[in-house]
Amino acid sequence: MIEARGLCKRFQDKKRGEIRAVEGVSFRCLPGQIYGLLGANGAGKTTTLRMLATILEPTDGTAIVAGYDIVEQSEKVRANVGFLSTATALYPRLTAQEMVEYFGRLNGLDEATLKRRIDEIFGRLDMDGFRDRRCDKLSTGMKQKVSIARTLVHDPPVMIFDEPTLGLDVMTARTIVEFIRECRNRGKTVIFSTHVMSEVEKLCDNIGIIHDGKLLAEGPLRELRAKYGEQDLEEIFVKVVGPHHVAVEA
Amino acid sequence: MNARNVGFVYRKELTEWLRDRRTLISTVVIPLLAFPLMMVGFSALAIMLVGQAKKETPKVMILGGEDSPAVLEGLRKLDNLEIVPSTSNWKEMISNKEIRAAVAIPDGFQAALATGEAKTVLIYFYEGELKSSFGADRIEKFFKDYRDRVVRDRLAAKNLPETILKPFEVKQQNVAPPEKVGGAAFGGFIGYMVILLCMTGAMYPAIDLTAGEKERGTMETILSSPLARLDLVLGKFLLVLSASLATATLSVISMGSSFSILGKFHAFSGGQGADLHLQIGVKSAAAVFLMALPLAVLFSALLLTIALFAKSHKEAQSYLTPMTFAVVIPAVASLMPGIELSPKLAVIPILNTSLICKEIVGGTYHWNYIALIFLSTCVYAAAALFLATKMFQRESVLFRS
CATH class of the missing domain: 3.40.50.300 (P-loop containing nucleotide triphosphate hydrolases)
Known part of the structure; x- marks a missing residue:
């Protein structure tokens, strides 16, 4: 609330x-x-x-x-909280997975939970095809998906x-x-x-x-x-x- | 402070840093290649050019001297000079490098020698032009040898010993070991370079991690995470410090190798080895780094703080350029002849480290000064780091518009 x-x-x-x-x-x-x-x-x-x-x-x-x-x-x-805006950009030299992992770790997730959450979110958002691609090489749509994954990784209420x-x-x-x-x-x-x-x-x-x-x-x-x-x-x-x-x- | 989170930030910043081509160029490629190319390359070129100039038989012109046949004969017999017929435009020919020098033998020169009258032989050359100087030097040597012969003959004629003109010898003798001589000559330069590179190595990452993040929009992303701002600034600071030390380390390794190669090259080419004797032992290198460490902390924290004010890369660069002067001026001041460590100078940041590095490379360890300089720089570094952490708490700085 x-x-x-x-x-x-x-x-x-x-x-x-x-x-x-x-x-x-x-x-x-x-x-x-x-x-x-x-x-x-x-x-x-x-x-x-x-x-x-x-x-x-x-x-x-x-x-x-x-x-x-x-x-x-x-x-x-x-x-x-998961915070998303057009001003919250991605780190250009990290891959999509590294970006989400980084925020998962900062949110205190342990490695096993982090892996499970990433597999789940990447699967749900159809992101497996660009998991290892650097964020600066992604299309706008792909970037938005990575941003969504970043906000969801710790499953905030x-x-x-x-x-x-x-x-x-x-x-x-x-x-x-x-x-x-x-x-x-x-x-x-x-x-x-x-x-x-x-x-x-x-x-x-x-x-x-x-x-x-x-x-x-x-x-x-x-x-x-x-x-x-x-x-x-x-x-x-x-x-x-x-x-x-x-x-x-x- | 959460060390785990500081580690995550550092690891992430390091990954991004190592993937940045500009970083690799400024931190690794330039320090590793610039010094060998600059020092070995230029020295080799200079030695080669001087060698070539020495090998050349200079063309010289004799002006007058028809009434001094013995002198003319002596000059013509020299195999390291090529005498060309005299013309009226000899000045122009020297300037145009058609001939290297000209010598004017005064009228009645030989006759004057017999009577004891002192006349002046003038040698004309092109100042600053290496080959012309070599030509003029050879003519001058001929006339000095000739003058010495005349003096000896005159003394012999009067049964006087040669020591009458030189009753005793006076000489300077170096007692410092060769590494100290090298240290005195190059020690200041090493300190200056380490200090300068500590700063330049920190500059790009400091901008990229603050103003660069604001510009790219990632600052707001990270601020929305549960990461404490203290952990964020510490992680970023550690990366900037790593970059600073990496640049300085690679540069010193590169400089050391260049000096070593240069020394060997110089010895091989028959130069006087003593004036290039520079050996930085492991102990000196470790001591220089230990002294540079708090300074690198100071630079990293200061650059991070200043760059954080900027909204863009470009703006940050305009803020940090004056900082280069603030570092270069005290570092250069330590290279000035006669400036030595004193209790007052030992608390002036940058200048103190530069001066102590000079002493250390020369093999002198003033432990009192080393402690004072290390501690005072640590205090300045801690203050700068505190300032950086405070700046990261200020919304007016983070969201400046």
């Missing part, structure tokens, strides 16, 4: 002064569910997810991920995806979407960020709309449709974000 409790992140910028990237974000995501964080570029999605994955430390507030506090028990949180389909072709993006769905079916807690409305509509059990670092609306798609009187998610998004946009620009 993920439970964010008033997460805040402020950065200092020499020119712009203090930047409030995330301001008091609270939500809950349950096992076997997908929570979609929807927002425009710079809305605070990546910062929120990085805080949940303990890559960044919150300035204020906290979150409980898989039963551990992200501030107090960051290493335990990371051991129970929580999966965090930060715009995982950004810049990918249709077929590779479909693989990722299928993988996210499979994670839910296996009872994992899944949170992912995107600005692609169709992905949210297809996948999410709960949706959070984030803008200027604040969570402005939250709930299942049907509730959001009823609340804002719109069927199309894009229209709902514009209605939620619109007045704030005007306020900022004014």
